[in-house]
């Protein structure tokens with residue numbers, strides 16, 4: 001990894017208290033030029049490419065040369081300084097050992113009592129109606145909570161309390177090694193107040209990627225939003241026998257960032273996937289305007305932080321992967337637009353298909 005990985009000129013200014021304005025999302029306008037000292041807001045640096053210039057002395061900057069001019073440090077000292085900035089701005093990707101430590105099994109996770117599909121109970125209608133056969137229920141380890149499915153959570157006051165998962169499909173969430181580290185319960189009765197229920201005191205889904213254990217080592221991945229989108233895409237991949245393509249779920253329309261140095265977030269999981277051979281990530285969220293714009297932003301974040309190729313795919317309007325036929329998923333995948341530069345981003349934004 002390089003000295004500047006994940007670092008933008010904006011992070012650099014924030015860390016150092018350098019005065020700047022943002023005339024647009026990708027542009028950082030800096031008050032004082034560290035080279036000529038002019039303080040009339042003549043330095044403009046692109047926050048995506050980190051390249052820019054002073055309109056007075058004509059110095060061309062990138063984040064590295066800007067930092068060098070700003071600090072006056074030699075090579076060694078500058079490297080340490082940039083590392084400090086990245087650490088402080090929470091941009092350091094944890095080492096392999098830290099990643100492994102953080103992705104450890106959640107020690108006291110005891111799933112609520114549930115019935116195994118195809119063994120204790122027939123594949124439920126709720127799943128069948130979504131095109132999920134017994135084969136896929138088993139592949140995704142889905143289970144049925146029909147009675148006495150209690151999970152004991154620890155409350156914020158430290159006191160234990162019970163959550164009932166009765167009437168829900170239990171969806172185990174695994175880490176990259178296939179160990180269950182969290183779960184969700186999806187109501188199948190249509191009567192529950194909350195469609196999804198989450199245990200508290202367990203790895204939050206927003207720090208995990210659904211189905212990552214099956215995507216491990218694959219060069220290309222589709223990133224869907226929810227669990228049932230992922231299953232639908234997996235069915236499409238299998239049905240059309242698409243090679244070298246896997247699917248994961250992000251549990252939301254943005255990627256979690258680390259809030260603490262030891263915790264891992266979705267970006268770190270993608271980074272580990274990259275280490276194991278991932279080359280391209282294609283984001284495929286719901287077929288609507290805001291989801292598409294969010295996907296562009298998320299793709300940009302992934303590309304900038306870990307340097308893999310990113311793309312955004314558009315499903316038919318108003319549809320999610322669970323509501324289309326496999327051919328629609330494949331078509332959206334083939335026609336996805338790349339998000340690898342400022343130019344790509346602007347182009348993708350201006351050609352939002354919804």
Ligand SMILES: [Zn+2]
Nearest residue numbers: 033036054057
């Ligand atoms: Zn200047």
